[in-house]
Amino acid sequence: MKVKDKTRFIIFLIISLCLALGIGYGLYYLTDVVFNGSVLNWLAENYYYMETRHDKATGEISYYYLPIWPKLKLLILTLFLFQTAFFVFTIYLATHLYARIRVRKSISNTGRMLHTYMHHDLDSNDVFPSSYAEVATQIVQIKSTMQRHEQAMKAETDRKNDLITYLAHDLKTPLTSVVGYLDLLEEAADMPEEQRKKYIHITLEKALRLEKLINEFFGITRYSLQQIVLEKEVIDLSFMLMQLTDEFYPLLTSHGNTVELQEEDNLTVYGDSMKLARVFNNILKNAISYSYPNTPIKVYAGKREKDIFICFINQGKTIPSEKLNAIFEKFFRLDEARSSNTGGAGLGLAIAKEIVTLHGGAISASSENEMTTFSVTLPLY
Numbered sequence: 001m002k003v004k005d006k007t008r009f010i011i012f013l014i015i016s017l018c019l020a021l022g023i024g025y026g027l028y029y030l031t032d033v034v035f036n037g038s039v040l041n042w043l044a045e046n047y048y049y050m051e052t053r054h055d056k057a058t059g060e061i062s063y064y065y066l067p068i069w070p071k072l073k074l075l076i077l078t079l080f081l082f083q084t085a086f087f088v089f090t091i092y093l094a095t096h097l098y099a100r101i102r103v104r105k106s107i108s109n110t111g112r113m114l115h116t117y118m119h120h121d122l123d124s125n126d127v128f129p130s131s132y133a134e135v136a137t138q139i140v141q142i143k144s145t146m147q148r149h150e151q152a153m154k155a156e157t158d159r160k161n162d163l164i165t166y167l168a169h170d171l172k173t174p175l176t177s178v179v180g181y182l183d184l185l186e187e188a189a190d191m192p193e194e195q196r197k198k199y200i201h202i203t204l205e206k207a208l209r210l211e212k213l214i215n216e217f218f219g220i221t222r223y224s225l226q227q228i229v230l231e232k233e234v235i236d237l238s239f240m241l242m243q244l245t246d247e248f249y250p251l252l253t254s255h256g257n258t259v260e261l262q263e264e265d266n267l268t269v270y271g272d273s274m275k276l277a278r279v280f281n282n283i284l285k286n287a288i289s290y291s292y293p294n295t296p297i298k299v300y301a302g303k304r305e306k307d308i309f310i311c312f313i314n315q316g317k318t319i320p321s322e323k324l325n326a327i328f329e330k331f332f333r334l335d336e337a338r339s340s341n342t343g344g345a346g347l348g349l350a351i352a353k354e355i356v357t358l359h360g361g362a363i364s365a366s367s368e369n370e371m372t373t374f375s376v377t378l379p380l381y
Helices: 003-034 036-047 069-119 130-187 193-225 237-247 249-255 273-289 348-358
Strands: 048-054 061-067 233-236 258-263 268-271 296-303 307-315 362-368 371-379
Touching (some): 036 048, 036 069, 130 193, 233 237, 233 273, 237 249, 237 258, 268 371, 273 296, 273 307, 348 362
Parallel strands (some): 258 296
Antiparallel strands (some): 296 307, 307 371, 362 371
16 A cells, blocks of 8 residues: 555544544433433433431431443443444445545546556556556456457458459450350341351350459358358268368369378268358368369378378479468468469368367368378267
């Protein structure tokens, strides 16, 4: 407690004691002056007895009031205890009121210091006194965490806005081409069949590209609004992976890639089949997009002591470490070229991580020597 606060407390205590003494003197004045006769009569009736004495020499009779000491002592003790209790209660009330005032003042001061520190770029030592050292340490940590979260949210928002801007800009190119070729087809009724087929094919390609870009817009909107809910069941993981590789056969063929699947027999996991299929779909699609042509993509699945692991390994450009750390963030695209066919909305791996985390598992990525590995672990059923 500071010297100034001690002085205030002592003054407050002296005032309380003076008030208690004043009340005590007031009670004394009431009994001794105002109600003097009635009080004396009450004392005489209850705590004194009359003794008659006869003087043989003079023949006079005298009357004396003598105290009944046991009862009088009990009265004095009762009054003393009452006065002590009243004094203690006064002290307690005074300290309690003072403490409440101190707490309110402390809360007010703390709130004012918190507002100053949180809304200004100041050092904690310039805002909080030494007596607030522990509070200051916690507030510094909270502010630092909030700033990191704000920066992360700002970076995510900036990436999302940039992506939407890029996609909106990219919509113009295929749309212009579609409109242009359709105009040519409509105007040139006598166009040679071979040239007509060529223009129709180009128009279809541009329309498909336009559809992909529009789907990316919807993907961003759905991710912002959705809340993933799991519907768990026992899943034949071996069959799911085999089915997955079969479904990607056309895309694998177009890229000249193959899948080498190695998994244990009767491998089961407890989870949401649709959501986990989406995880493996996103990872495999990413592996195909960034693999060198005519290279195999290896998929391993097996059981360990405490979990089940699934690994996807592809051969392609080594992912820089700074990008590898951000690869599971929302709206992060490994290929930043706007016109790249491989660059999606940057949601696939972020969604995969969220689904795996909800299953109590983990997902990670590593890349070196032109070999990239995505690893998924899930709890044993």
